[in-house]
Amino acid sequence: MYTRIFIIGFMGSGKTTHGKKLARKLEYRFADMDQWIEKETGKTVPEIFKEEGEAAFRKMETEAIHALSKEKNIVISTGGGAPCHAENMELLKSSGLTIYLQLAPAALLSRLKNSKSERPLLAGKSEQEMLETIKEILNIREAFYSKADVIVDGLNNVDERLESIIRR
Numbered sequence: 001m002y003t004r005i006f007i008i009g010f011m012g013s014g015k016t017t018h019g020k021k022l023a024r025k026l027e028y029r030f031a032d033m034d035q036w037i038e039k040e041t042g043k044t045v046p047e048i049f050k051e052e053g054e055a056a057f058r059k060m061e062t063e064a065i066h067a068l069s070k071e072k073n074i075v076i077s078t079g080g081g082a083p084c085h086a087e088n089m090e091l092l093k094s095s096g097l098t099i100y101l102q103l104a105p106a107a108l109l110s111r112l113k114n115s116k117s118e119r120p121l122l123a124g125k126s127e128q129e130m131l132e133t134i135k136e137i138l139n140i141r142e143a144f145y146s147k148a149d150v151i152v153d154g155l156n157n158v159d160e161r162l163e164s165i166i167r168r
Helices: 015-026 033-041 045-052 054-068 088-095 105-112 127-145 158-167
Strands: 004-008 029-032 074-077 097-102 150-153
Touching (some): 004 015, 015 029, 015 074, 033 045, 033 054, 054 088, 097 158, 105 127, 150 158
Parallel strands (some): 004 074, 004 097, 097 150
8 A cells, every 4th residue: 555645636626625535534644735835934825926936836845745755654635736847746656656636627617716715826817717727727737647647537436436546
């Protein structure tokens, strides 16, 4: 059984929701990378983006991956862009099992337009602009996400499929 499981995917794909459930079933610890960064810096992700910029945030994600990849018996929900910068995807894959929660742009929009979380990459955009941005970003990130060890449809029976994958 894997001692480290990384859940990757676009913002709004359910990484944290399903990661927490999987961690409970496995009796593992759960870590959300964005929350880990917020705790370490004392700033929210939107504050980091605004005050320090995206490049600084991406560096923090790499540092978080290095730190969290030393933990055992843990399920980690990465930030949506984390696998797509530096050598992060290779580091994730060499450190544990990577699972990509895959969703179509329309499904992501449906989740994100009603999200209570502030999403810096979508802030201030109309619904149509959000959809176009999701498509553009997802088009770039898909090359990284698709390198995951396992790809799971993020819409149907996600928790059951995740548990069955892990228990194999």
